[in-house]
Amino acid sequence: MIEVQHLTKRYGRVTAVEDVSFRVERGEIFGFLGPNGAGKTTTMRILTGFIPATEGKAIVAGFDVFDQPIEAKRRTGYLPETPPLYPDMSVVEYLGFVAKVKGVPSAERRQRIAAVMERTRIDDVATRLCSKLSKGYRQRVGLAQAIIHNPDVLILDEPTAGLDPKQIIETRELIKELAGDHTIILSTHILPEVSQTCQRVVIINKGHVVAVDTPDNLTARLRGSETMYVQVDANGLDASGTLGGVAGVTRVAESDRRDGLVGYEVESEHGHDVRRDLARTVIGNGWGLLELRPMRMSLEEIFLSLTTEETPTPAPTAEASAPTPEGEETAHE
Amino acid sequence: MSNIVAIAQKELKSYFASPIAYIVIGMFALLYGYFYIAILAYFIRQSLQMSEFGGQGAQALNVNQALIRPLLQNVTILVLFVMPMVTMRTYAEEKRSGTIELLLTSPLTDFQIILGKFLGAMALYGIMLLVSMIHLGILFLYGRPEWKPLISAYLGLLLLGGCFISVGLFISSLTKNQIVAGMATFAVFLFLWVITWIGGFSGPTVDQLTNYLSIINHYDDFGKGVIDTTHVIYYVSFITFGLFLTAKSVDSERWRS
Numbered sequence: 018m019i020e021v022q023h024l025t026k027r028y029g030r031v032t033a034v035e036d037v038s039f040r041v042e043r044g045e046i047f048g049f050l051g052p053n054g055a056g057k058t059t060t061m062r063i064l065t066g067f068i069p070a071t072e073g074k075a076i077v078a079g080f081d082v083f084d085q086p087i088e089a090k091r092r093t094g095y096l097p098e099t100p101p102l103y104p105d106m107s108v109v110e111y112l113g114f115v116a117k118v119k120g121v122p123s124a125e126r127r128q129r130i131a132a133v134m135e136r137t138r139i140d141d142v143a144t145r146l147c148s149k150l151s152k153g154y155r156q157r158v159g160l161a162q163a164i165i166h167n168p169d170v171l172i173l174d175e176p177t178a179g180l181d182p183k184q185i186i187e188t189r190e191l192i193k194e195l196a197g198d199h200t201i202i203l204s205t206h207i208l209p210e211v212s213q214t215c216q217r218v219v220i221i222n223k224g225h226v227v228a229v230d231t232p233d234n235l236t237a238r239l240r241g242s243e244t245m246y247v248q249v250d251a252n253g254l255d256a257s258g259t260l261g262g263v264a265g266v267t268r269v270a271e272s273d274r275r276d277g278l279v280g281y282e283v284e285s286e287h288g289h290d291v292r293r294d295l296a297r298t299v300i301g302n303g304w305g306l307l308e309l310r311p312m313r314m315s316l317e318e319i320f321l322s323l324t325t326e327e328t329p330t331p332a333p334t335a336e337a338s339a340p341t342p343e344g345e346e347t348a349h350e
Numbered sequence: 351m352s353n354i355v356a357i358a359q360k361e362l363k364s365y366f367a368s369p370i371a372y373i374v375i376g377m378f379a380l381l382y383g384y385f386y387i388a389i390l391a392y393f394i395r396q397s398l399q400m401s402e403f404g405g406q407g408a409q410a411l412n413v414n415q416a417l418i419r420p421l422l423q424n425v426t427i428l429v430l431f432v433m434p435m436v437t438m439r440t441y442a443e444e445k446r447s448g449t450i451e452l453l454l455t456s457p458l459t460d461f462q463i464i465l466g467k468f469l470g471a472m473a474l475y476g477i478m479l480l481v482s483m484i485h486l487g488i489l490f491l492y493g494r495p496e497w498k499p500l501i502s503a504y505l506g507l508l509l510l511g512g513c514f515i516s517v518g519l520f521i522s523s524l525t526k527n528q529i530v531a532g533m534a535t536f537a538v539f540l541f542l543w544v545i546t547w548i549g550g551f552s553g554p555t556v557d558q559l560t561n562y563l564s565i566i567n568h569y570d571d572f573g574k575g576v577i578d579t580t581h582v583i584y585y586v587s588f589i590t591f592g593l594f595l596t597a598k599s600v601d602s603e604r605w606r607s
Contacts, residue, residue, distance in 0.1 A: 028606070065455040068604055090457040101452035103360075105367035117356040118456045162452070 018043045018200040019064065019170060024073035026059050026224075033059040034224045037073070041217075043169075046196045048215030048232075049204035056224040057204040058098060061172050064202070065095040078169040091120055094168035094199070098175050100159025104148030108139060108158055111147055112165060119166035129165055137161040137191065153184040160188075164195065171195065173203040177210060189214050244312040246272070247295055248280045250305035257281060263298050265289040278307060353458050357466020361440070362473045370439070371474060374432055379481050385424045386485045393417045413495040418486065419573050422503045425482060426569055429475075429511055430539050436474055437518025438532035440467050441600075445526045454604070464596050468515060475511045479504065499575030506572025509585035513565055514539060516592025523599040539565075 019041040026034040034056040041047040049057045062068045064075055066086045075082045078092035103111055112130045121129050134140050137157045142150060150158065156176065163171055176192065177185045192201060192214055205211060211218050212232040220227040220235075228235060249256050260283055261269045268284040285291045292309060299306040365371040397411045444450040453463055483504075489495050517538055522531040542565040549560035561567055565588070568581040 062451075067451055067455050087457045087459070090455055093455070095451070095455045097448060097451045099448045101447070101449040103364065103449055104447070105364055106360075110363075114356065114360050115452065115456075118353060118453070118458055120457055 018045075018078060019047075019202065020074075020076040021060075021064070022074045024060065024063060024075060025071050026056075026063060026068070027071045032224055034063075034070075034221075037221070037224070037226050039219050039226065039229055041200055041202060043200055044196060045217060046192065046201045046203065046215045048211040048218040049202060049221060050206070050208070050211050050218050051204075051221035052206055055221045057221055058174055059224075060221070061095075061174050061202065061204060065093055065172055066090050067095075091166070092169045094163035094166065094171045096156075096159045096163045096171075096173045096176060098178065100155045100162070102147040102150075102155060102158060102162075105146065107144050107146055108134075108150070109143045111158065112161060115162045116165050121166050129167070133161040133165050136164070136194075138187075152179050153181070156180060156184070156188065157191075160191065164199070167198070169200060171199045171201045173201065175204055175206075177205065177207065185210075243285050243289075245283045245285070245292065245295060246280060246308065246310050246312050247283055247299070247306070248278055248308035249299055250278050250307060251302070252304065253277055254304075255279075256299070256302075256304065259298060259302060260295065263291055263294045265291045265294070280308070282312065353462045354466045354469065357453075357458075357463055358469040358473065361467055361470025365436070365470070365474050370435065371477075374435055374474070375478050375481060378428055378432055378478050381428055382425065382482050383485070385421060389417055389421050389424075413489060413493050414499050414575070417489070418495060418500065418503070422482075422507065423569075423573055425479075425507060426510060426566060429507070429514060430543060431536075432478070433475070433511060433514040433518055434532045434535040434539065436471050437515055437522055437535060438528045439522065440471065440519055441523040441596075442525055442528045442531045446528075460597050460600050464519065464593055464600070467519060468512075468593060471515045471519070472508075472512060475515065476508070479507060479511075496575070499573075502572050502575050502577045505577065506569050506581070509572075509582065509589075510565065510569055513585055513588045513592065516589045516596070520592050520596040520599060523596050523603070542566075 021040070022038050024034055024037040025032070037056070037060060039047075049060065051057050059068070063070045064077055064082060066082045066089060069083055077089045080089040080092070082089045103114075106114065109130065112133065113126065116126045116129060117123075134143060137160050139154060139157050139161055142154055142158075147155070147158065156179075160173070160176065163173070173192070177188050180188060189210065192203065195201060203214070215232065217229065217231055218235065219229045247260065249260075256279065257269045257271060260266065260281055263283075265285045266283055267286060270282045270284075271279060272282045273280040283291070283295065292311075296306055296309060365374075393411065393413075393416055396416065400411060441450070444453065486495075486500065490497075514535075518531075518535045521535045521538065522528075525531050525534075542563065546557075546560045546564045546567065549557035552560075562584070568584050571578045571581055
């Protein structure tokens with residue numbers, strides 16, 4: 018449905034996006050993940066035909082966005098970072114205008130407007146001026162505007178930015194509902210959003226694609242070993258040697274120390290659950306076991322390790338998450 | 351075509367949804383009304399004097415020559431002041447609020463957007479000129495002015511306003527700031543207005559050139575009731591050039607932004 022090949026965008030000497038390639042299949046929800054300024058918005062603007070690319074090609078719904086912009090735009094719905102509302106129009110007027118310029122035939126207009134208002138749950142503000150809407154409603158009107166011409170492709174730039182938690186959940190549900198009829202690209206810098214809504218993710222940093230995969234695969238691929246957090250009251254003794262002696266444990270590091278309580282991060286071989294043995298060892302030594310929990314590498318840490326170059330965060334899995342080259346390989350799949 | 355109409359309607363509606371249309375038309379009506387009264391009073395005094403001394407009565411003063419022509423000449427000055435306020439927001443506001451992203455990602459060509467905006471502003475200008483016709487209508491109740499010169503004068507005013515709007519659109523497309531757009535537009539208009547000032551003492555070539563460029567000199571014949579194709583061509587090419595510059599500016603913005 019969407020095919021991006023070696024896309025590059027330069028502003029003078031600054032390169033915003035370099036050699037970005039990916040494919041999105043029909044009906045998929047595809048996530049763009051990256052820190053602010055990574056090139057997400059630039060890529061989306063190229064896909065919607067708002068700005069041209071310096072090099073490379075982008076095909077949306079079968080049409081090249083540069084060679085046949087009108088055809089491509091007819092099949093694309095776009096919600097920019099700030100919903101493009103006209104403050105002095107009412108919601109209905111606004112949607113009427115958008116329907117006209119997006120080419121919805123006049124006979125269907127009224128019915129389409131009613132349908133999208135119902136779908137995005139904005140019926141109750143239909144006659145209100147856009148300038149008087151709350152942030153949540155503005156976002157939803159923005160979404161209504163994007164789907165009014167029933168486009169094949171929906172491009173949403175940070176659709177949940179600035180919403181309260183309840184609205185975020187509602188918006189995500191709405192996006193998931195829309196996925197059946199539309200192919201969706203959404204960008205975000207909020208990680209849970211990606212794992213909750215997207216089927217596939219591309220991670221972009223400084224204009225480069227770092228990885229393209231499903232959220233689950235990304236998590237799994239980068240988890241070379243498992244880590245437990247163990248807090249022990251060892252009466253002032255150093256427990257690291259003893260813990261290191263447990264079968265399957267590969268490394269023990271002290272992570273915090275408070276009032277005689279010491280917390281350790283214990284790494285073990287992949288697939289080897291050492292929790293029982295750890296507990297037995299601690300109790301067997303007559304120490305107090307205060308806490309024992311797995312430290313999973315969250316998408317957040319994956320993200321950080323993929324997008325930070327300098328070595329890192331005291332994250333326990335910093336070593337395991339090093340394989341950035343692997344990530345780059347998948348980018349060209 | 352329907353796209354152009356949709357944009358033009360939206361533009362016109364937004365003028366009336368904001369205070370702009372009311373301020374522009376209201377202020378225009380006030381000042382125009384003042385001009386009307388002042389010139390009418392002068393006209394009445396003149397014709398009274400003429401009937402007293404000359405004794406030739408009603409045929410002495412021509413309403414078109416002595417009243418309508420100077421009145422509409424003054425309208426051009428009002429247009430000079432008012433039009434920057436109409437055009438300054440057209441592009442600047444869309445860029446500032448981000449709605450330009452909606453327009454440029456809709457299946458519209460740049461040409462459709464520009465022409466729509468141009469026609470929207472022209473419509474507001476047309477409504478403003480309609481107000482001025484009310485006063486002239488009163489003259490028809492009490493006298494017998496010629497109506498044909500009026501048509502040429504209004505055609506001239508429309509073309510003159512079109513030039514202002516096309517330049518205003520172009521300048522508005524260069525910035526995100528309405529005030530900057532308004533001020534720059536006003537400065538350019540005024541410059542085109544007074545360009546002939548250096549003509550008088552700079553030799554015949556410069557004189558001819560500045561006379562040709564002066565946006566207001568071309569109006570004179572329209573005011574007299576003459577529709578000369580030279581002037582029509584001047585205004586139409588001026589408008590076309592302004593719209594062309596706007597198109598180039600919008601397109602280049604795309605590459606730079």
